[in-house]
Amino acid sequence: MTLSSPDHPENPGLPQVFRDWFAARGWQVHPHQRAMLERTHDPATLLIAPTGGGKTLAGFLPTLAELADGTHQGLHTIYVSPLKALAADIRRNLTTPITEMDLPIRVEDRTGDTSYSVRQRQRADPPHILLTTPESLALMTSYEDAPRIFAGLRRIVVDEIHALAESKRGDQLVLALSRLGTLRPGLRRVGLSATVEDPDAIGRLLAEAPHTASIVHADPGPPADISMLTTEEAPPWAGGGAAYAIPAVLEEVRRHRTTLIFHNTRAQAEIFFHNLWLANEEALPIGIHHGSLSREQRARVEAAMVAGQLRAIVCTGSLDLGIDWGDVDLVIQVGAPKNVKRLVQRIGRANHRYNAPSKALLVPANRFEVVECVAALKAVAEGRLDGEARGPGPRDVLCQHILLTACAGPYDADALFAEVRTAGPYAALTRAAFDDCLQFCATGGYALRAYDRWQRIRQRADGLWELRDPRTSRRIRMNMGTIMDTDTLKVRLRGRGGMPLGEVEEGFAATLTPGDTFLIGGEVVRYEGLREMTVEVTRRPTQPPRIATFMGTKFATSTQLSDRILQMFRQEDWPELPRHTADWLRLQREVSHLPERDRLLIESFPHDGRNHVCAYGFAGRNAQQTLGLLMTARMEEQGLNPLGFVATDYATLVWGLDEVTDPAPLFSRENLFEGLETWLAGNAVMKRTFKTSATIAGLIERNTPGKRKSGKQATFSSDILYDTLLKYDPDHLLMQITREEATRGLVDFGRIEQMLDRIEGRIDHAILTRVSPLAAPMFLEMGRVPIKGRAEARLVEEEAERLMEAAGLA
Structure with missing residues (x-):
């Protein structure tokens, strides 16, 4: 040139x-x-x-x-x-x-x-x-x-x-x-x-x-070299650890310069890293990286990666994005990707060079994920990304923005409204909705206007708005942000100036007693006590660990992948699937039905002295979880005595004392959503959603000068506020926001409604004499197996064999 x-x-x-x-x-x-x-x-x-x-x-x-x-x-x-x-x-x-x-x-x-x-x-x-x-x-x-x-x-x-x-x-x-x-x-x-x-x-x-x-x-470059990892051992029927694939993954690490091994959750990354290290007899340099580790530990791993000193890094979304981490020539995704766009992003970490194909392997954690991985491979080959349409800009974020703007000095409300409407998500914002947010920042809302602490801005005689007390600017800035991370405790090695290891969820820390062991940063540590909101530990590499429950999103399978799986079920045969998985689907078709996109498959069968009903909605984990809550509420009304349920991305399984002979009334739109507002108001999901929105909007403070609230304190405060507003001001701005956020977020009502629109009342009810092949793995999701320490693998294996034998698979 x-x-x-x-x-x-x-x-x-x-x-x-x-x-x-x-x-x-x-x-x-x-x-x-x-x-x-x-x-x-x-x-x-x-x-x-x-x-x-x-x-x-x-x-x-x-x-x-x-x-x-x-x-x-x-x-x-x-x-x-x-x-x-x-x-x-x-x-x-x-x-x-x-x-x-x-x-x-x-x-x-x-x-x-x-x-x-x-x-x-x-x-x-x-x-x-x-x-x-x-x-x-x-x-x-x-x-x-x-x-x-x-x-x-x-x-x-x-x-x-x-x-x-x-x-x-x-x-x-x-x-x-x-x-x-x-x-x-x-x-x-x-x-x-x-x-x-x-x-x-x-x-x-x-x-x-x-x-x-x-x-x-730009020129998209050559297609990625992506396939599913072939292993001698078949994936298990349930679970997310993919321990079966450790030998094959370790062999791939040996064959490549640097391998990124992605996981969907931090806990799964810790488990896999621990198992990989135990199998790493050659002592290959392997690191772990995720958002719950200390900044110092992440920095050490990042520096080693840039210097080319690590052969593999077990990681989560913390390494998803465009950082150029040394000479990565292979990406392994452990567990179904759940989302094609996320998978493509992760694949791109390998061969970070223009016009060089990325190389990646998918490792399904269980038998059903084999199907999802094949569906994802097809989507990548076709260049079809997925994504859910976002709604209008959330008003809790707008409230925070109004408060931050006041920190910078007096402003005119008309000018700020016009300014906010230049932001795409807020382009359709009405003046009434804006004024509701403005008044909330000024008074806290009707039920809270008597309390000075929520009267943060005021209108001056000249019409401009300003902070009521300039000193509140510090507190507003201390509590800004939309990332919720308050329910964690720092973990440090015991001793003066003990090294920080990371953080664990407060709820997990509350279950620990001195002597308990758990994994963090790939190390087994022993809980010694809680000191000034810090979990103090000592190293105990020879003891079996419990697993910390780390924060982080449990991704739901995208609509595109769910649709692709349902399309695959329509095939006469599945030459693209491993024999063990294809045989499983064939048996499901013989014993019951395979779910279809425009029909809802409901199975009823007895098992272990209980009656079970399984609904294959393929609506994603959050929506299927919500469907379980709604189904059991309707069953309770009908006197069917439900005892509990479990949900996955593709189905909801309910068990109870009485048989469901006619499932249609459970899934009519009118019956399913009858009393929805009342149900939502008393549900724990609503309180959790309220806490998040109220914190973003500035009603609840995460941090105050000189101290930080614990998650329990913040939850206690938000629960009191929620109950007060529910009783005295149910149409309060924050209650409106909470309902909006809950229905499109944590409980995902939108996908339930999409499912109902898709099936249009068409229900296939299969009355079976035993558990079906497709439902059998769901029993392993229930936690019915008492898993303790080193007995875990054996107990799960024995329970899986028993269930699969009952389903005709063994």
Whole structure:
């Protein structure tokens, strides 16, 4: 490529020093990087490029080119990342070209890990490029001197924008962008992502409403080399540990330079790492990385990865996103991926180079996950990503934004309303809904207006709104954010200055007695006691561990994958499946039916002296769990005496004293949702949802100056508030928000309604004399087997054999 002129069509706007730097390395500017240079002055641009395709450089090239002459003073570009570690990685990567080209550019990061003194210096003397997170950006907009801090800001780059779009962190970010748009009119916005299922939707999220971003598509590169791991031993009938695959996984680790071994939950990652290490007779260097480990331990693992010192890293979503971790040449996904987009993101961690195919293996944890893995492989091959449409911007996040805006100084409500409506998710926000949020921040709502603590803002005589007491700004800032992580306790080794190991859920810590052992960071530790809200432990490598219950999402299978599985069930045979799994499905078809997309399969059968009914809704774990609550409520009304239920992603199994002879009334829309409001109001899910929304909206404080509430204290406070509002002000703003969040979130009513729409009352009722092959594994989900220490594997195996024999599978 000729690099002779800054105006050369292949190098628009690139200064000579850049062209020389590229030429010295024999590099060429990729077409999508050229396109980003050409669109430097577009108001909003979304780049969709494969992992390893140079997205980050494409996003930063216009910034580096504009700053190269050294004339710009102050902050020029803000880079926003979902992960603190990703911001730190980008800083390392930017340092190389800046240093080698001797550019007069200062790059710094600002996250929750940045010291107070550095944050203060950055406010007084901002760097040219600031790398940060949505939370830190929102915090910066709340300072009185925000207009001065952002005075020279020209561009904002949002990396991995798809990940932010899926949660309230995305809503928090776009509200901060709306604030920046007021402080710096003409601010250019850039979004970067490798996995976008709906580019137009992300384009609308990124741009200033009612506009949308221009979209640049990079060459997607060669298809991934992805398959299912072949093992000598068949997967078990149930469970999520995939211990059966340890020998095969260890062999793959030996054959590759660096392997990332992804898990869907932190607890599963700990179990797998422990088992992998026990089998690692060659002492291959293997690490573990997840969000519940201490920052120090994560940093050590990250440094070892970058240095190429680890052969494998067992990890979770903490390594999902675009960090360039050394020479990774294989990704292994343990457990069904649940979501195609997440799988593609993880696959991209391998061979992090442009136009080099990524290599990945799927390891199903159990027999049903074999089917899901095959469905996911087909979706990846077809390039079909999945994603659920998001609703309007949540009002609890808007309440937080109103309070943060007040921290920066007095504002006009009309102007703030107009500003908020430039944020895509809030473009359709009504003035009445905005005023409800404003009044909530001013009074706490009708039932709470008598309490001074919730009267945080007021309207002045000139019509402007301001903080009632300027001193509350500190408390508001201390409690901002949308990530809920209050119910954890730190874990440290006992002793003066004991090393931090990570954190465990408070509920798990409450079950511990001195002498109990558990896993954290791959180590077996012994619980010694609780001291000042810290779990103190000692190392006990020779004792069998319990497993800590770590925070983190238990993903539900996406609608696309559920539909693909149901399509597979329509096949006459399954040559793409291993024989053991295909035989299982054939027997299910002989004994009962295979579920169909437009019909609801209900099975009734006796087992162990109880009557069982199994509903195959394929609606995802949350929805199937909610379906169990609704089914048992209806069965109770009909005098069928239900005793309990268990739910998976694909079915709900209920057991009780009496036989269900006619399931149709249980699943009519009218009967299923009758009394739903009453049921919801008294359900623990609602209280949990209320606590989350009330914390985000600022009604409940997570942190106060000098101390931090425990999860129990916060829950106790939120329960009292919930009961008070339910009784005296059931239409309170926070109660409205709670109902909205619960129905579309934790209990997933939307997918139940989709299921009911899909089947249109068509129900297949199979009355069986014994447990069906498809229902049999669900009995292993119930926890009926008393699992203790080293007897676990044997007990599960014996119970599985008994169940499969009853189902005709042995």
